[in-house]
Amino acid sequence: MVNKYVASSGHALKVRGAHGFIDEVNEARRVVNEVDKILKTEYNGDGYVFHDNTSTSQSQNLRTLTNFHNSKNRRLDLSVHFNASASSSATGVEVLHYGGHTGIASKLSKAMAKALGITNRGQKVRKDLYVLKNTNRPALLLEVCFVSSKKDADAYKRNFDKLCHSIADFVADYLGYTKKKSSTTVATAGNTETFYKKGAQLGLYRVIKPCSTYSGVDFTQADKLQSLKVGTAFTVTDIVKFGNKYRFKLKNGEYVSAKRVYLEKV
Template sequence: MNEFVISSGHAKVVRGASGYLDEVNEARKIVPKVAEYLKDLDCKVHTFDDDTSKTQRDNINTIVKYHNSKSRDLDVSVHFNAGTKETGGTEVLYYGDENIVLAAKVSKAISEVLGIKDRGAKKRTDLGFLKGTAKPAILIEVCFVDTKTNADAYKKNFDKCCKAIAETLSGKKLKDEAKPVEKKNIIHKVQVGAFSDEKNATKLAAELKKKGYSVNIVKG
């Protein structure tokens, strides 16, 4: 897959879940970062945030309309979950059975970098986004906003999470940043002279030591 449309869930007025994290705010952080990494992987990306809708129905219709207006291979919606404070976890929702493998891979990739439960791929036939988009689609539930361990793990590993999503969607790997080359301390030695008579060598060494030089006599 080389072309994507990625949107954040809900809207500025039609808010989503909230707790230790705010779903709308965090989804709007993930979308541009994932898009940035996808572009680094030579993919074409369209992104969308809904700033105008006043109702849930309008919100779904607005997002779906934007997705369907673009050329793309896959539609992706970014959300955050709520409701299981004890365990939390990552899950990815899909509609068509052809998307189950990708959904499972994305869920696993996110859960591994965040170190939280992998709830896996889950088929949903009742969601407007998944039913309304004309191309294959997945809806990512990154983690649970009301589970503190999830929120802490997400905040700590935000960048890794975005990289994992981009790499899994594209099937490509981002290049590791070049590590700085460590400079080695190189010692340069200077040979002053060579003597067949050890006394002459010892005499010169003594004179150099008086002047503050470090001197070694090497026999060879």
């Protein structure tokens, strides 16, 4: 039996979504990628991820997203969005569906709200949304939180890992995936020990293993700036937490991994 999911990020690279304290398109991509990673590494899950990098109009974007979902054999569609409001006090998580999926939509919304520590706005039936209307259901559209709310954006940044795990756990439960009996939890716990963390000394560091700098903290291939050779020294001005990882912010504004294997304090 087909037991896969399709998860896509809302909107497109060239047809941007909402922007506020955080950017919808960028963050939706991060959430989709992280959830997919958890399902494939911590669970025996399998599925497809899609980000629209080509569309130049909203109608093209909606068709492109929907076509991708429908082109795959799967049992669950997830579309990840972030909400926005003119009112800066609007807050919370919502999960939208076309109808008939109140139970799972409620369950997911509740789990995400708990992970973020913000209001659970709950499930909502939406007949007007193209992706929900035109995909073979069940399809759930996640409105993670409000990009227009500083409180939501902060909660999201702080609880990114918890949030992605809450979504992955929901998908795993729904599709019947089981946790791998690996040392994942041990490795995760060990991970944070391998980084220089907040509170570590700032200032001059030297490269002890080749690594790269990036323009953003999520280290996508597109954000890659320069390769650092062993022996290169640079000034660290800040340590930034990203999920369960840490990044050094350099004096020139670029980011590099704060993993201890790459760098030593001079």
